Amino acid sequence: MxxxxxxxxxxxxxxxxxxxxxxxxxxxxxxxxxxxxxxxxxxxxxxxxxxxxxxxxxxxxxxxxxxxxxxxxxxxxxxxxxxxxxxxxxxxxxxxxxxxxxxxxxxxxxxxxNHTSSQHEWFKRAMADLDSKYADYYVIREGRGEEPPNNWRSMFGGSAWEKIPGTNKYYLHLFTVDQPDLNWENxxxxxxxxxxxxxxxxxxxxxxxxxxxxxxxxxxxxxxxxxxxxxxxxxxxxxxxxxxxxxxxxxxxxxxxxxxxxxxxxxxxxxxxxxxxxxxxxxxxxxxxxxxxxxxxxxxxxxxxxxxxxxxxxxxxxxxxxxxxxxxxxxxxxxxxxxxxxxxxxxxxxxxxxxxxxxxxxxxxxxxxxxxxxxxxxxxxxxxxxxxxxxxxxxIDLATHNNYQDYLLNGLSETEALAQINIENxxxxxxxxxxxxxxxxxxxxxxxxxxxxxxxxxxxxxxxxxxxxxxxxxxxxxxxLRKNPIYKELLVYGRAVPGFVEASGVVTYQRKLEKQTISALCNLTNQTIAVDYDAKFEVLLNNYAELDCKTGQLTLLPYQGVILEETSSVNGK
Structure with a gap:
């Protein structure tokens, strides 16, 4: 742009x-x-x-x-x-x-x-004939002795390689064993x-x-x-x-x-x-x-x-x-x-x-x-x-159960592992x-x-x-507000000015385009916080009924957020 x-x-x-x-x-x-x-x-x-x-x-x-x-x-x-x-x-x-x-x-x-299902027709044909063109649609490598081609881990846990029955070849699956990776080199x-x-x-x-x-x-x-x-x-x-x-x-x-x-x-x-x-x-x-x-x-x-x-x-x-x-x-x-x-x-x-x-x-x-x-x-x-x-x-998700087993493998108790799963799954x-x-x-x-x-x-x-x-x-x-014709150009194309004022626990940023400025001030804590704001403004959006303001300062209630249109600076800037 x-x-x-x-x-x-x-x-x-x-x-x-x-x-x-x-x-x-x-x-x-x-x-x-x-x-x-x-x-x-x-x-x-x-x-x-x-x-x-x-x-x-x-x-x-x-x-x-x-x-x-x-x-x-x-x-x-x-x-x-x-x-x-x-x-x-x-x-x-x-x-x-x-x-x-x-x-x-x-x-x-x-x-x-990146991958298909193992039930895709391409993969079925590849497994039926490892000399067919479809075998080259997937990532297939010879094993190292009795071991997989290398010790890469799947993102779902376990080896990223699955042995093809009756052979010493393996196919790669960075995700589940039922999601063989496609060979983009082809x-x-x-x-x-x-x-x-x-x-x-x-x-x-x-x-x-x-x-x-x-x-x-x-x-x-x-x-x-x-x-x-x-x-x-x-x-x-x-x-x-x-x-x-x-x-x-x-x-x-x-x-x-x-x-x-x-x-x-x-x-x-x-x-x-x-x-x-x-x-x-x-x-x-x-x-x-x-x-x-x-x-x-x-x-x-x-x-x-x-x-x-x-x-x-x-x-x-x-x-x-x-x-x-x-x-x-x-x-x-x-x-x-x-x-x-x-x-x-x-x-x-x-x-x-x-x-x-x-x-x-x-x-x-x-x-x-x-x-x-x-x-x-x-x-x-x-x-x-x-x-x-x-x-x-x-x-019921396979990834959830694999992560749970990994936590147990790493020494967590069943109670601890479940508590972690409940937070992150x-x-x-x-x-x-x-x-x-x-x-x-x-x-x-x-x-x-x-x-x-x-x-x-x-x-x-x-x-x-x-x-x-x-x-x-x-x-x-x-x-x-984002679609409002008065502000749409600003909110789509305006520059972002992050952290234009500093207050711990408060996210602040401005959007600027030509002479328009919109300020966002978001208190993401349960504390009342005073924030320096040296400008005259109109409130465009407020998740409380009121905004406590006086010259040069706003007081944000717990979890209060406001979108302000700057009309002029107090000091004339």
Whole structure:
């Protein structure tokens, strides 16, 4: 993006439709079931399009709905060209795209092309004939004596290599054993993937969230490396995450497919080096945007923070401030605080006893007006929370159970291991959407595929829809402000000025464009905090009824957040 001065007015070049995107992630298994089989489906998404339109979002990202045996909840695809029957049909998905478009909403699919399911026809043919072309669609290596090719660890635990029966060969699976990695070194395989992408784009799709794309390049070790755990295995990120040479594949993907369409592509990858940001995302990057993962490894419930709000926020502030400042006039991150792979944000950011309207609303305000594309995860807008289990049997995700066993292997007791799982597991975000106070939260009339959080009796969408002072109503206000024609240009293209005033436990940032300035001040603690603010202003958004202000100072109540339009500086600046 380039800013040019024209008669004292800044003209913004290279505008794209997705710069104004306000996203909403749907986890389809848990969104809305219409045929009473206990699994959410595409007709259920269509049923709630008016609710999403009323919320104000304009892009939905749907987690995988392709044909799958569901070992990893759809991230193990057995047929890229078919919708899984549990979700509906190809025709129903096309109808969803059309109905969403009528409401000004664009649809993104999850694109899973680092690996397939072991039930994919390609893999079946590869296993049937290791001399066939399909065997080269996957990463297959000779074992070392009676051992795997090396001691790489799978991200789901255990060896990343699975022996092929009757041979001394192994296939690589960085995820579950049922998710064999594709061999991106094979140009014929890459062409097949490009044709799959084009197939869905012809249906009217607006783009993709691109799953696990940072792992498509592998650099192989022929020897075992020193183990980093009691299992004798080792995690070697530099060999299979953003590995040297990945740009060749990503550049081809962009040039052969993505750049030919006016689409939005958001990569699941963390580009650590700011010098490489424009290479990876932006106007000439491999993708439109990438997610900002600065916060995802941390929880206020972690031992290092021990539910200390101020300590937690002060730790996170420099992480987000640095990236916001460096992104100015360069790239658009995709900003989020929840997704399907994380516990609920309220439990990660807020002490349990302090979760309520004010803490939930200020947490939303904290990230929503930063520079970049904001995304809401289903249920976040009503304040859904974690559902810890009394036994490990309450969870069903393979990753959860593998992590539990790893904790036991590392010396934790069953009680300690379960306590850690309850804090960190991703299934907390996958409980069914809480639509109303009826049976199963209105998600299904059947038996839900995963237990509904019992909080739905007092915390649900219908209840909040009818309450103008609810968290849902506050999210609508935030979205309306971001879309307001008076402020939209500023909030989309304005520079981010993070930490413009300092106050411990308070996140502050400004958005600036020409003579417009908007300030966000978010107190993320349970303390009343006075903040220096040397400007005249109008309040655009406030999660309390009042704001205590006097010359040069604002007093923020516990978990109070405000968005202010600066009208002039007190000292005339």
């Amino acid at each position: 380039v800013l040019l001065k024209d008669d004292e007015k800044m003209v913004i070049q290279n505008k794209k439709w997705w710069h104004e995107a306000i996203g909403y992630q749907i986890y389809p298994k848990s969104f809305q079931d219409t045929n009473n089989d206990g699994i959410g489906d595409i007709p259920g998404m269509i049923e709630h399009l008016d609710d999403l339109s009323d919320l104000g979002i304009n892009v939905i990202w749907i987690s995988p709905i392709n044909l799958s045996p569901m070992v990893d909840h759809g991230y193990d695809i057995s047929d890229y060209l078919q919708i899984d029957p549990s979700f509906g049909t190809n025709e129903e998905f096309e109808r969803l795209i059309q109905e969403a478009e009528k409401r000004g909403i664009k649809v993104l699919m999850d694109l899973v092309i 140009p014929e395989l890459r062409q097949e993937l490009y044709e799959i992408i084009e197939f869905w784009l012809t249906k009217g799709l607006a783009g993709f969230r691109v799953d696990a794309i940072s792992h498509i390049k592998k650099i192989y070790d022929e020897e075992n490396l020193p183990s980093d755990g009691p299992d004798g295995l080792v995690t070697v990120w530099e060999n299979y995450r953003d590995a040297l040479g990945i740009g060749e594949f990503l550049g081809e993907l962009r040039d052969r497919v993505f750049s030919k369409q006016d689409i939005l592509t958001i990569a699941e990858m963390d580009v650590v080096d700011p010098e490489k940001w424009e290479e990876y995302f932006g106007d000439n990057g491999y993708f439109s945007s990438i997610f900002d993962f600065y916060h995802t490894a941390y929880s206020i419930q972690g031992k290092e923070f021990a539910n200390d709000s101020e300590k937690f926020i002060e730790f996170l502030k420099p992480l987000v401030y640095k990236k916001q400042e460096l992104a100015n006039d360069r790239v658009f991150f995709t900003n989020f605080i929840e997704n399907h792979d994380l516990p609920r944000s309220l439990n990660r950011f807020i002490p349990k006893e302090e979760i309520g309207f004010h803490s939930a609303s200020v947490l939303g305000m904290f990230y929503f007006f930063m520079r970049g594309i904001p995304v809401i995860y289903q249920g976040q807008e009503i304040g859904m929370v974690d559902y810890p289990k009394e036994t490990i049997d309450g969870y 991703r299934e907390n975000s996958r409980t069914p959407m809480q639509w109303n106070s009826q049976t199963n939260a209105g998600f299904t009339k059947g038996t839900p595929w995963f237990a509904v959080n019992p909080t739905y009796h007092g915390l649900n969408y219908q209840q909040q829809k009818e309450d103008p002072h609810s968290l849902l109503s506050f999210y609508k206000e935030m979205i309306q």
